[in-house]
Amino acid sequence: MAGIVGYGAFIPRNRIKSEEIARQWGKDPAAIKRGLMLQEKSVPGIDEDTITISVEAGRAAIERAGIDPQLIGALYIGSESHPYAVKPSGTVVAEALGIGTDVHVADFEFACKAGTEAMFVALSIVESGRAKFAMGIGADTSQGAPNDALEFSASAGGAAYVFGKDHLLVDVVDTYSFTSDTPDFWRREGEFYPRHGGRFTGEPAYFRHVTSATRAILERTGLKPADFRYAVFHMPNGKFPLAAGKELGFKKEQMETGWIVNTMGNTYSGSSPTGLAAVLDVAAPDDLILITSFGSGAASDSFVLRATELLPQRRDRAPTVRSMLDGPRRYLTYGEYAKYREKIIVND
Amino acid sequence: MPSPRYWREIPARYRLEGGRCPACGKVTYPTRRVCPECRHEGMEAIALSRHGRVVTFTTIHVAPTEFQMEAPYPMAVVETPEGARLMVQVADCAPDDVKLGLEVALEFRRIQREGRSGILCYGHKAVPAR
Numbered sequence: 053m054a055g056i057v058g059y060g061a062f063i064p065r066n067r068i069k070s071e072e073i074a075r076q077w078g079k080d081p082a083a084i085k086r087g088l089m090l091q092e093k094s095v096p097g098i099d100e101d102t103i104t105i106s107v108e109a110g111r112a113a114i115e116r117a118g119i120d121p122q123l124i125g126a127l128y129i130g131s132e133s134h135p136y137a138v139k140p141s142g143t144v145v146a147e148a149l150g151i152g153t154d155v156h157v158a159d160f161e162f163a164c165k166a167g168t169e170a171m172f173v174a175l176s177i178v179e180s181g182r183a184k185f186a187m188g189i190g191a192d193t194s195q196g197a198p199n200d201a202l203e204f205s206a207s208a209g210g211a212a213y214v215f216g217k218d219h220l221l222v223d224v225v226d227t228y229s230f231t232s233d234t235p236d237f238w239r240r241e242g243e244f245y246p247r248h249g250g251r252f253t254g255e256p257a258y259f260r261h262v263t264s265a266t267r268a269i270l271e272r273t274g275l276k277p278a279d280f281r282y283a284v285f286h287m288p289n290g291k292f293p294l295a296a297g298k299e300l301g302f303k304k305e306q307m308e309t310g311w312i313v314n315t316m317g318n319t320y321s322g323s324s325p326t327g328l329a330a331v332l333d334v335a336a337p338d339d340l341i342l343i344t345s346f347g348s349g350a351a352s353d354s355f356v357l358r359a360t361e362l363l364p365q366r367r368d369r370a371p372t373v374r375s376m377l378d379g380p381r382r383y384l385t386y387g388e389y390a391k392y393r394e395k396i397i398v399n400d
Numbered sequence: 401m402p403s404p405r406y407w408r409e410i411p412a413r414y415r416l417e418g419g420r421c422p423a424c425g426k427v428t429y430p431t432r433r434v435c436p437e438c439r440h441e442g443m444e445a446i447a448l449s450r451h452g453r454v455v456t457f458t459t460i461h462v463a464p465t466e467f468q469m470e471a472p473y474p475m476a477v478v479e480t481p482e483g484a485r486l487m488v489q490v491a492d493c494a495p496d497d498v499k500l501g502l503e504v505a506l507e508f509r510r511i512q513r514e515g516r517s518g519i520l521c522y523g524h525k526a527v528p529a530r
């Protein structure tokens with residue numbers, strides 16, 4: 053089977069603390085930190101968007117793959133914040149990555165699941181033999197409406213994966229998808245901010261899809277939670293992935309490496325792919341890794357992965373997720389944040 | 401209307417493609433038809449490293465309309481290891497953080513938007529090395 057031959061992530065340097073958002077709206081910061089388990093989140097600069105994040109993550113993935121980018125025959129980008137409504141992000145990204153014109157490009161969307169969806173299709177293109185290499189990216193500069201609970205989590209970042217058949221860093225053991233019609237979160241055409249179905253978002257949406265997809269892939273592969281060294285679940289906040297993992301029988305030690313939401317926030321399509329990148333930054337050969345994404349609407353994609361001998365040799369070719377989370381950061385006031393996120397109306 | 405010049409300059413703007421003189425080795429950004437050093441005609445394409453050092457800088461306080469939301473912002477001339485020099489905005493830091501010799505990475509950023517409904521223009525900016 054095909055697998056991952058290169059991966060890379062990118063997280064902007066700007067941050068805003070949960071306290072700063074809570075202070076603006078007269079909310080209790082202690083309740084946010086305890087309830088949602090969110091300390092701070094990444095914020096895109098005034099000049100950063102899904103395209104710029106995809107380019108930086110894609111460059112890191114190509115460095116780790118050590119391949120000629122012109123051999124990449126397919127590029128898929130999953131996001132719910134593509135900068136153009138009509139004109140795919142992938143057109144700019146392919147040009148910037150030096151992939152050239154001999155490539156199949158598409159933008160995907162499926163709320164927070166669009167990133168693993170792009171990975172899923174890129175993997176399938178390589179398996180079918182249609183392209184030697186294919187890249188799948190999940191990236192977002194997500195928006196939460198002001199004074200909405202989402203504002204504490206909606207953040208920016210992403211990860212890119214190159215799939216191929218030889219010199220694998222990670223084997224893809226199996227994949228599985230679970231999809232239903234669930235009205236937990238949506239945005240109608242022309243609306244600026246997404247809407248969510250309040251309590252609809254928990255049990256019937258996130259938990260049902262994440263646990264159903266994970267249970268099904270465990271059954272298909274004959275594996276049990278204890279067989280895995282690492283598990284990554286989509287991170288809409290700090291609490292949900294830990295609760296879903298616990299319900300499935302995973303322990304905190306298996307989840308904490310990929311659980312980066314407390315300081316990164318929810319990067320939507322970039323969330324579980326960036327969590328996976330954080331795991332690949334430290335995984336040892338033969339470690340089994342589970343990743344289950346979730347996208348409102350709703351669906352989950354699950355992947356069972358196995359690290360190879362090559363992974364530790366390649367990871368130093370690009371920055372780690374931890375180095376970007378813990379490295380130099382710039383903290384914004386709510387006013388600067390509102391300006392950066394264009395929440396302030398100005399004249400042309 | 402999308403600017404034909406922006407479209408023509410995509411290889412330089414997106415991939416930092418410069419030119420190297422096959423006769424004397426001079427590297428320019430963007431590429432030139434004639435080497436400014438030895439007048440040799442025809443330079444080879446070369447992809448510049450995506451990092452370098454600040455060789456001079458200034459701060460823009462009164463910005464053109466498209467950049468007003470970013471003012472005040474630093475502009476710098478950055479020299480890459482190949483010896484090419486390019487003028488770029490410096491992002492993700494305060495103007496006071498920019499110093500001579502500062503090590504910077506050249507990151508892919510949105511440079512400007514053509515109004516509310518026009519195209520988005522991308523290129524590179526310098527950011528302090530992580």
Ligand SMILES: [Zn+2]
Pocket residue numbers: 421422423424425426435436437438439440
């Ligand atoms: Zn010359």
